[in-house]
Amino acid sequence: MDGQTETSRAETEDGGTRRRLPPEERRQQILDEAVRFFAEVGLDGNTRDLARRLGVTQSLLFKYFATKDDLIEAVYERVYLGRLSPDWPDRLTDRSVPLRARLLAFYNEYSALIFQREWMRIFMFSGLAGAALNHRYLKHLGDVILRPLLAETEALATPGAQPTMEDIWNLHGGIVYIGIRQHIYRMPPPDDPDEAIARAIDRYLAFCGIGPED
Amino acid sequence: MDGQTETSRAETEDGGTRRRLPPEERRQQILDEAVRFFAEVGLDGNTRDLARRLGVTQSLLFKYFATKDDLIEAVYERVYLGRLSPDWPDRLTDRSVPLRARLLAFYNEYSALIFQREWMRIFMFSGLAGAALNHRYLKHLGDVILRPLLAETEALATPGAQPTMEDIWNLHGGIVYIGIRQHIYRMPPPDDPDEAIARAIDRYLAFCGIGPED
DNA sequence: AATCTTGTTGAGCAGATGATCTATAATTAT
DNA sequence: ATAATTATAGATCATCTGCTCAACAAGATT
Known part of the structure; x- marks a missing residue:
């Protein structure tokens, strides 16, 4: 295109000789x-x-x-690989730790892993394309993270305030939406995403009648 | 391709003569x-x-x-057109109606409008593509819906439980995520989306110390 | 230094894709 | 009925795009 008159040196466009990698x-x-x-x-x-x-x-x-x-x-x-650490199911169900602390730990770590442009966008692109891996991931997430989370909450919730799976999805979705705003829609990120996450978790727990030390 | 030996009739593949529309x-x-x-x-x-x-x-x-x-x-x-009805800003700020009722009305109507495959997917595709209309829409949503909503909540919230804009986005995102799951990821819809929405709203209001009649 | 191996290039093919142009025929006007 | 209008079809162009293949040369081996 640019009519570069090159010698027969093995140069690439930017001038560097860097062919033949392992x-x-x-x-x-x-x-x-x-x-x-x-x-x-x-x-x-x-x-x-x-x-x-x-x-x-x-x-x-x-x-x-x-x-x-x-x-x-x-x-x-x-x-997709390694985005769902295998030790989370155990840590999320470790009842020696208050549920709030478990949730905070999980979502702080998880958000650090997924609130990245590459992940967020490839996940969305593959989701729109109906990729099998996307479905598998979401099923896996539901099975090993969200469903156990529901069980943990049920064990502590006030009888009249039992959460449903939809409530868990709502908690999860509200948090994930932070990343969607930032990386899919390219809106400015929250000043303090972790605080936003903490508040979402606290809203959820409060509504189930679960205190910070439970 | 299929070697259809046609007379010179003006027929389309499915046999119907239906050319020349206004x-x-x-x-x-x-x-x-x-x-x-x-x-x-x-x-x-x-x-x-x-x-x-x-x-x-x-x-x-x-x-x-x-x-x-x-x-x-x-x-x-x-x-995009008509997805954000111009009378919502007024209805959302009509303090003669309890805030909970206003929120329920808004999100029930809004979700009915946007939880449609065409909207959800085109919105996501255009968002990923960085379409100008997408940004305009989100800015508009923030300006005429979410920000007023924050103001309404602030007016009623318990002093120590003042919500932030992030809390509003969290409420909104959690609800929108229902549609994302259904139409982007093609997961089965909730049994009762309106109930899920109502519970999300109630969690939000409860956390701000706002009662159902406020 | 000569030879071998193989990572890399450059040319190019076949089909796909956005867009154009002319001939045709459905509809309207006369 | 006839002529004028124009919506539509069909052929075709230029470019793009996934992919192939023969030739070249960088680095290892002898």
Whole structure:
């Protein structure tokens, strides 16, 4: 395009001679950039633009990922992986700790993990696309986090103020919506997200008649 | 493709002779289907598929919308339009009615308007794409609904339990998340969304020390 | 230094996609 | 009935996009 009269040196556009990386390293590099790229422009972003960002030929991508779908699948897995730490179910049901403290700990950690542009947007893009991994994740979240949370609350709630699964989803959704506002709609973040989360939790617990030390 | 040996009759694929609609009618027909189409497959859906759904040639679309972007812009406007009724600001601030009743009325009506697949998905797609209309809508929502709502709550709240704008967003987000679960993630809807909404509102009000009759 | 291995490039294909243009035929006006 | 108008179809263009393949060259091996 820019008619760059190059010698036969193996230079890339930005002048650096940096070809031939070890395969695993290159694969990771591609995957990292792909996550950023697709999170930004959507899963329909084209491979040529991605390659340009990497300073690499488009054809090279297909040496590491047979098809674009394979690449996107890898992006999904990389993004989804480890987002739901396996020890949370135990920690959330550890009744030696007050429920409020458990909830605060969980949502502070969880929000730190998911309130990131890459995660938020890829999650939303994949959700809109009906990706299987998205459904699996949400089912998993419901099974190992939210349902146990309901049980924990039920155990402590005032009899007349028993929560429902919908109440849990409402607590969860209200918190997640902070990230949606920030990363999907690109609105300015709250001054103090953790405080907003704490207040949401306190509203929820208060309504079930559960005190901070219960 | 299917080697249909047709006479020179003006028949469309499904056998009906139904060409030549009045321009305004055709335009509406295209726009209606475009809303459904793009809501389903995303804004990158191609015009040939859309035309096929309409039982019409792809080139015809460009007689009514100069470019695909124009069509999408029209889709945006059609979907966004009238979603925020102009009388809500007044009704939400009508202090002759208890705040709880005002909130219930608003969110029951509002959720009926927005918990629709077309709206939810187009809103999300346009949000991810950074559409200007999306930002305008959210700003408008904040200005004419949520901020007044904060003021109304502040006027009634117990001094020590004053809500913040974040609390309002949390209330709002928790409710909107019901629609997100249903239409973006395609999870089953709550048995009774209005009840879930009512409980969210009650949690919010209770935490501000506002009774049902205030 | 010569040879081999293989990561990388550059050219290019096939199909998809937005958009254009002309011929056709449905409808209206005469 | 005939002519004028114009909504629509069909063919086609230019570009984009996922993907392939042969040739090249960086780094390892001898």
